[in-house]
Amino acid sequence: MTTATLIHYRDLLIELVQRDMRLRYKRSLLGVLWSLLNPLLQLAVFSLIFGLVLPLNIPHFPVFLFTGLLAWNWFQTSLVEATGAIVDNRELIRRPGFPTVVLPLVPVTTNLLHLLLALPVLLVFVVASGIPLRLALLALPAVLAVQFLVTLSLAYGAAALHVRFRDTRYLLGIALLLGFYLSPVFYDPAAIPAAYQAVYRLNPMVSLIEAYRALLLHGQLPAPGPLLIWAGIGAAVLLLTVRMFQRMSVHFAEEL
Amino acid sequence: MAAIHVQQVSKSFRRYDRNRPFTLQEAALRGFRGLAPQDAFWALRDVSLQVTGGEMLGVIGRNGAGKTTLLRLVGGIGLPDRGNIRVDGRLGALIDLGAGYHPELTGRENIYLNAVISGLTRRETRGVLDEIVAFAELEDFIDSPLRTYSSGMQLRLAFAVAVNVRPQVLLVDEVLAVGDLGFQRKCLERIQSLREDGVAILYVTHDLEQAQRSCDRLIWLNKGRVAASGQPAGVVESYRSAIHHSTQQNTPTAAAVDDAGILELNVNRFGSQEVALSNVRLLSLAGQPVTTLPPELGLRVCMDWVAAQPPRGEVIFSVAVHSADGALLSEVFSPPTTLREPSGQVQATLERLDLAPGSYAVVVGAYPADWAYAYDYHWLVYPLAVETAPEGKGPLRPPYHWD
Numbered sequence: 001m002t003t004a005t006l007i008h009y010r011d012l013l014i015e016l017v018q019r020d021m022r023l024r025y026k027r028s029l030l031g032v033l034w035s036l037l038n039p040l041l042q043l044a045v046f047s048l049i050f051g052l053v054l055p056l057n058i059p060h061f062p063v064f065l066f067t068g069l070l071a072w073n074w075f076q077t078s079l080v081e082a083t084g085a086i087v088d089n090r091e092l093i094r095r096p097g098f099p100t101v102v103l104p105l106v107p108v109t110t111n112l113l114h115l116l117l118a119l120p121v122l123l124v125f126v127v128a129s130g131i132p133l134r135l136a137l138l139a140l141p142a143v144l145a146v147q148f149l150v151t152l153s154l155a156y157g158a159a160a161l162h163v164r165f166r167d168t169r170y171l172l173g174i175a176l177l178l179g180f181y182l183s184p185v186f187y188d189p190a191a192i193p194a195a196y197q198a199v200y201r202l203n204p205m206v207s208l209i210e211a212y213r214a215l216l217l218h219g220q221l222p223a224p225g226p227l228l229i230w231a232g233i234g235a236a237v238l239l240l241t242v243r244m245f246q247r248m249s250v251h252f253a254e255e256l
Numbered sequence: 257m258a259a260i261h262v263q264q265v266s267k268s269f270r271r272y273d274r275n276r277p278f279t280l281q282e283a284a285l286r287g288f289r290g291l292a293p294q295d296a297f298w299a300l301r302d303v304s305l306q307v308t309g310g311e312m313l314g315v316i317g318r319n320g321a322g323k324t325t326l327l328r329l330v331g332g333i334g335l336p337d338r339g340n341i342r343v344d345g346r347l348g349a350l351i352d353l354g355a356g357y358h359p360e361l362t363g364r365e366n367i368y369l370n371a372v373i374s375g376l377t378r379r380e381t382r383g384v385l386d387e388i389v390a391f392a393e394l395e396d397f398i399d400s401p402l403r404t405y406s407s408g409m410q411l412r413l414a415f416a417v418a419v420n421v422r423p424q425v426l427l428v429d430e431v432l433a434v435g436d437l438g439f440q441r442k443c444l445e446r447i448q449s450l451r452e453d454g455v456a457i458l459y460v461t462h463d464l465e466q467a468q469r470s471c472d473r474l475i476w477l478n479k480g481r482v483a484a485s486g487q488p489a490g491v492v493e494s495y496r497s498a499i500h501h502s503t504q505q506n507t508p509t510a511a512a513v514d515d516a517g518i519l520e521l522n523v524n525r526f527g528s529q530e531v532a533l534s535n536v537r538l539l540s541l542a543g544q545p546v547t548t549l550p551p552e553l554g555l556r557v558c559m560d561w562v563a564a565q566p567p568r569g570e571v572i573f574s575v576a577v578h579s580a581d582g583a584l585l586s587e588v589f590s591p592p593t594t595l596r597e598p599s600g601q602v603q604a605t606l607e608r609l610d611l612a613p614g615s616y617a618v619v620v621g622a623y624p625a626d627w628a629y630a631y632d633y634h635w636l637v638y639p640l641a642v643e644t645a646p647e648g649k650g651p652l653r654p655p656y657h658w659d
Contacts (some may be wrong), residue, residue, distance in 0.1 A: 004377075007377050008372075008375065008376075008377055011372050011376075011377045011378045012372050012373065014372075014378065015368060015369050015372040015373070015378070016369075018365075018369075019358065019361065019365075019369055022360075022361060022365065023358065023360055023361070026360050026361075091352065091355035091356050092355075092356060092373065093333075094328075094333060094351075094352065094355065095331075095349065095351075095352075095355065095356060095373060095374070096328070096330070096331025096332055096333060096347055096349040096351065096427055097331060097332050097347040097349070097374075097375055098332075098373060161280075165277075165278070165279055165280040165283065166279055167279035167280050167281055168280060171280060171281075250334055250335040251334070253328065253333045253334050254269065254270075254334060
């Protein structure tokens with residue numbers, strides 16, 4: 001792949017992400033606040049339930065929860081949107097010379113932007129809870145990069161599969177709903193019995209959410225082992241799903 | 257050098273079982289059977305062509321002959337099953353103008369988005385932005401959302417982007433049939449000037465006259481194969497005669513001779529006779545039978561049709577005036593109609609002839625709506641003379657006066 005192609009792909013990604021951001025915020029009163037509203041409402045409901053109804057007694061619960069929510073929402077929304085990346089962009093697929101391989105990147109990037117827009121609010125929560133901001137926070141981009149890789153590797157698979165099987169979206173929705181409870185969004189993974197820990201940790205979001213919390217709650221660098229493993233697995237799966245995507249993409253125009 | 261190389265390309269489309277599962281659920285329930293294609297049909301067979309920079313190659317052929325498939329493959333949409341396609345240079349396309357444009361975004365935002373989609377970088381887009389806006393004549397509206405544009409303005413914008421992204425290879429799919437005449441002319445001029453700048457153009461069209469006028473060479477696709485290629489005049493001629501010929505092949509050999517005794521199959525009458533025309537009368541507008549008319553008067557052509565089994569599809573009737581040596585002067589078509597009865601009558605009224613004095617013939621026909629062949633076609637059977645026209649030269653003689 002030449003540099004010129006890479007520059008074009010980058011510009012294409014920028015333009016498509018901009019399109020999605022603009023469309024989301026145009027003609028809406030709340031504008032960018034929309035990307036905050038959803039996690040804040042979730043935060044309010046979960047705080048109510050697990051602070052008052054079923055108290056979990058986790059210190060700094062709002063920060064704990066908000067961290068989990070932002071990470072999980074990025075993962076979930078990216079995958080849901082990536083599933084439609086091909087079928088919802090029919091007119092782009094049919095444009096001569098259009099590189100379809102860019103499309104699944106768009107929702108993962110767009111939702112990363114939403115996370116970054118919400119990040120200042122999270123930091124306000126951190127400071128308000130009396131947690132000091134430590135230098136370890138500088139490692140945040142690395143953790144985000146691992147999650148990006150893992151999410152993207154699944155996004156390519158979901159996008160390609162959905163072209164062929166149109167119920168992929170619903171099945172994925174069910175899987176993500178279960179995944180939400182199987183990820184430590186609102187509870188401490190230490191509460192999972194030791195016997196199940198090995199299986200439980202097959203979910204990449206466990207290590208990722210733990211890593212975010214290490215940075216934000218404890219001001220510590222996360223254990224590098226699991227992150228490196230997931231980065232490796234993510235890269236390998238990405239190669240595989242991108243190749244599958246490319247092989248299937250020659251038929252996309254016919255299948256749509 | 258910009259160019260398109262297509263070498264012995266074949267393309268098949270997979271045909272699947274009608275019950276092919278469309279969801280994972282169904283597929284799983286059936287143990288993932290029935291997913292493989294059952295058979296394939298060949299949309300293109302051994303097609304080779306070359307377009308070099310500065311050249312415009314036209315592709316003609318019936319519907320379903322593979323023209324659009326060819327255009328798409330050259331555009332990189334799908335891969336050929338066999339053969340090679342190479343496109344040197346940046347690809348541009350006048351296909352589906354307006355796809356990819358979003359009503360909520362402003363003209364400027366849409367230009368950026370679509371120029372980049374068409375292959376420019378953002379920096380390059382900045383460079384041609386003013387040119388695009390000027391060509392589209394939208395300077396005053398460029399920061400308004402596209403939904404506030406008229407459809408003509410939207411089309412101008414889409415075309416302006418498509419031709420200003422500096423394509424070196426351009427694919428054109430009959431888009432020029434849209435928009436007002438002034439805009440169409442501007443588009444055609446622009447395409448010609450791109451050709452002069454060395455752009456290689458592949459142009460798919462149904463318009464034979466247009467193809468003959470603007471293309472350097474033509475290829476004629478028939479059922480996915482190249483039936484002829486070369487000089488436009490020659491290819492158009494063989495295409496026309498093949499349509500004529502396929503009409504002849506559909507003409508029964510039984511000597512069905514018309515009631516008047518003047519029609520003879522395969523001599524001056526062609527067609528499958530699924531819909532047969534008979535009793536063709538030339539009338540004045542007042543309803544009197546005529547064989548001679550002054551040019552300022554009109555002509556009514558009235559005919560009966562018989563279809564023992566009315567065809568399922570729609571039917572088009574035609575009435576034409578040819579010169580005595582067979583040159584077409586004017587041909588008009590009925591709107592496509594469904595025949596619901598075994599027989600009926602149809603008439604065309606030409607309000608005025610405006611022809612110079614001379615001998616002419618009226619030619620009538622009936623066709624299926626896809627023009628695949630003729631049901632019936634009466635060639636130079638009905639003579640018509642134009643007389644007592646005022647002095648003048650040339651084939652047309654509208655009424656005139658000098659003051």
